[in-house]
Amino acid sequence: MTVEATPRAPLDRMALAESARRVDDLLADLPVPPARDVAQRAAAATALDGIRAARAAYVDARAEEIYDELTDGRTRYLRIDELVRAAARAHPGLVPTDEQMAVERARRQGEKEGREIDQGIFLRGVLRSPKAGPHLLDAMLRPTTRALALLPEFTESGVVRMAAVRLERRDGVAHLTLCRDDCLNAEDAQQVDDMETAVDLVLLDPATRVALLRGGEMSHPRYQGRRVFCAGINLKKLSSGDIPLVDFLLRRELGYLHKIVRGVLAGGSWHSPLIDKPWVAAVDTFAIGGGAQLLLVFDHVLAASDAYLSLPAATEGIVPGAANYRLTRFTGSRVARQVILGGRRIRADEPDARLVVDEVVPPEGMDAAIDSAVTRLDGDAVLANRRMLNLTEEPPDEFRRYMAEFALQQALRIYGADVIGKVGRFAAGSA
Structure with missing residues (x-):
């Protein structure tokens, strides 16, 4: 069975669904990719x-229309995971269904069809949109349901312990300790889930004035x-297929990291x-890659x-988050x-480190x-000035445009043959 390449002119909703169905039928008749x-x-x-060319043309032509449909005219705030699921239901063939993603999640990275690439195509189109993109960024800046549920406990006790992060407030300083x-x-x-929860709690807690992140x-x-x-x-998790595009790679950047900035x-x-x-x-010791x-x-x-x-992401084959956007202004x-x-x-003891690190001790x-640093940042004018610095250094529209392209480029990279080979060898060597 063969499937002709879909033309690049935008298809209508029914034609896209039919074209996607034919491709899915072809893939279903084939062995898993490595075989x-x-x-x-x-x-x-x-x-x-x-x-994928048809999907890109479809979303590029209709991004705002699709987004307005899914969010009731931008009156509802859907996080990216909710948005891609809603798009799958409303526009068959545009992004993978829940059932297709369940199959993907059960496979190792090298055995997947790469359906997250289709999520990247869709999210790139949405983030590119001058109306839909800012609304989606706002949706990702809202507090998570988990954080809101834990907030009363944290405001009362000043302590929340999660699998990857311990959070403790002492004298107005929130201490976040990475504890894996x-x-x-x-x-x-x-x-990522624990960090976004912790960041939300810090920001929502009225008794917290400054936050500190340190490894345990x-x-x-x-x-x-x-x-x-x-x-x-x-x-190891990337090799086993447990580093998702939406719930890790994009949520990390648009969620807790962006919340720290904004x-x-x-x-x-x-x-x-x-x-x-x-x-x-x-x-302490090192900050590698995402660190x-x-x-x-x-x-x-x-x-x-x-x-x-x-930042060894390029040698590993992937894009190091928003570092390509941010690092140049530092170094x-x-x-x-x-x-x-x-x-x-x-x-840390070489001169170039001082371009990224404020103090080496x-x-x-x-x-x-650390005590001295948090005291210096606990000043009345700090908030207004950091807000203006961040606005100047990282304008929201420029960040949005970067993240639009990142959504697709990172999706393509995590399914690159070089990446799959490298992380497979790493996982095998460290087993």
Whole structure:
């Protein structure tokens, strides 16, 4: 069975559904991707390329119309996971159904059809839209249901313990401790969920004035008893197919990281609908990948003199979140390219580290330096000034345009043959 490439002119809703059905029928008749022969791989690639071109044309032509339909004229706020599910129901063939995604989730990364690429096509079109895109960003800045449920407990006790993050308020300072001690705080969907919950709680809690993020002590044999900030994306989880595009890669950027920059959209007041607070990060041992990305959204960053930073995403084959958007303004173009394209590791005690890190202190001096940093940020004029700095350095429309392209490019990368090969070898070697 063969499927002709779909023309690039926008199809109507019924024609798109029919074209997608024919491609799905073809794929259903084939073995899983790793078991396909050369001819079968070519047939699948041609069919997928055609239907994806049709999907891109469809959403590019109708993004605002589709978004308004799904959100009742932008009166409802749907998070990205809710939005893609609503689109699947309303526009058959545009994005994968819940049933198709359930099949994908049950497979290892190298065995999937790559249906998340279709989610990336759709979300790129929505985020590109000058009306739908800002509304979707606002939807992602609203507090999560989980955080709202935990808020009374946190405001009363000042303590919430989750699988990946411990949150404790002391004297107006919220201490967020990354506590996945078995995997060096490597990032996965659980960590993203816990971090967004914690960030929401910090921002919503009226007794919190400043927030601090630090890695906890590790039980990992190589770093037993030492604090570690973050080892980046969990490559074992990526190889096993457990690093989703929507619920990890996009939620992370549009959710808690963006909330650290902008604040949480939770009523606020007449002078600002957003509630934001100053943030401090303290790096012990290393900040790799997503850990280094985190530092780019904090107001003050400390690092122990024996720590290092790196962004190995390009050598791993993926895009390092919004680091490509943010790092250049910290380091300049040349250093940013060395770090992102060349995998350069920057030691905290070398001069270039001071482009990203505000203070480098001896390991034994970290606690005192942290206390001093949070005190300095607990000032009356800090909030207004950080808000104006962030607005200047990261205008919402520029961030939105970057994230639109990121939604698709990252989806393509996580299904690249080079990525699947590299993370498969890593998982096998560390088993």
